[in-house]
Every structure is written in structure tokens, then in C-alpha cells.
Amino acid sequence: MIAASWLLPLAGGILGAIFGSFIGALCSRWPGGRSVMTGRSQCDQCQRTLSxxxxxxxxxxxxQQGKCRYCSGAVDSDQFGAEMLAALIGAAAFAFLPVEPAAATAIMGWLLLPLIFLDYRHLWLPNRLILLLAVAGPVAGHTLIPGYQLTVQLLAGAGAFAAMELLRHGFKWLRGKEGMGAADPKLFGAIALWLPPLAIPYLLLVASGLGLLMLFLLRSKDAAFSDKMLPFGTMLGIAAIAVQFAVLL
Incomplete structure (x- = not known):
């Protein structure tokens, strides 16, 4: 029985690592205009095709200790990071949650990971990934939210988007400059489709707390830090995974 209890978390971790490999490749290739669906993987340093x-x-x-076998050049650590985080999400979901909510939570986390990485590295939240997250929310939502009602969730998502979009325009009007990316409200609305409506304020609270923490860390390293854009989409993604687990546990 003890061995059997670890089969699902192990399977979730393995599946997560596989998805994470794809996510890492996506985040590496897409910003440079390369397709993740075609072409063989190569070493970033010597361009040798990998086996x-x-x-x-x-x-x-x-x-390989994070190095290419042929040129000893460093392998992008974000690839390993994406695989590890996706594996941890899958393993944790199936270790602590019933099967159906675990599967839905893992899928949510895996869909959020590329958005987290792309916003952190490039301040970019692709509309296609946000749309995929938004479409998957209502499909999986009934396994995550007791008494799930599609109309209520759609209104919650629209309300979350509208509130943050209003905040974005209000800041621009008051300060005369952009304080938030145009894609952040879209991501907030898409995430809201996955969570109980009462959990949405906590999502914003946790994301804002993470943003303040990052701001503090950046300023502690650079006294001249002032106008650097923070990847708030990254904060929203991390907060969404944490809040989803907190709601279900």
C-alpha cells in the first residue's frame, strides 16, 4: 500500500518533467522566432544537434553537470528549472489532492509555467497562451470548484479583467506613464476562471506581496533602482498556483 501511494505522485512528477522539457524549449525558442514544433534541439554554444x-x-x-558533452558550454539552467518546477507541480498535486482535482491543478500549473518564465525573462505574456489558459479553465473548473456554475465563473473572470484594466488605465492617467503591461489584466481574468470567486482577492493580495518582495530585493541590490518594470504576470502565475493549492488542501 505504501508503494502504491507513491505511484500517482511519481507518475505526476515524470509527466510534469516531460511537459517541463517542452515548456523550457518553448520559452527558449519562441522569443527568438523559432518554432518549438520543428527542428532538432541543439547546443546553444556549439550548435551541435543533441541526441x-x-x-x-x-x-x-x-x-552532464549542466554542460554540453561536446564543447563543455553551459546549458541554459532555465530548461532544468522548467523541468524541475513542472515535475514538482505534478508530484505535489497527486500527492496531496484527489485524482481529478490533482489532474486539473497540475494542468493549470503547467499552463502557467511558460507565462511565468516568459514574463520574467522577456516581460512578455503571449495572448495565445493566455487564451489557452482561459479556455481550459471552464473545462476543468467543475473538478476544482464545488457547485461550479459557468455563468458565475465567466462573470468573475470578466470582473477580474475589468478591475485590473481600470487600475492600469487609472495609473496611466494619474502618472502619465504605463505602470502595468496590457496583458496583465488578461492573465488575471484567465486565472480567475480557475478559482472560486472568493479566492480572487487573495490571488491579487499574494501576487502584490510577491511583487513588493521582488521590488525590495531589487532595491537592496541596486540603490539606483527606480523605473525597472516588474514582471507582474510572473507574480500572478506563482500566486495562482499557491492559492489553488491552498483552496483545495
């Missing part, structure tokens, strides 16, 4: 044994999620990075 299947060099593309095993997590294990290849560990065994």
Missing part, C-alpha cells in the same frame, strides 16, 4: 540521451528531462542536465 535523445542528452534530452532526458532532469537526468541529462544532472549527469
Amino acid at each position: 535523445a540521451m542528452e534530452l532526458i528531462p532532469l537526468l541529462s542536465f544532472i549527469l
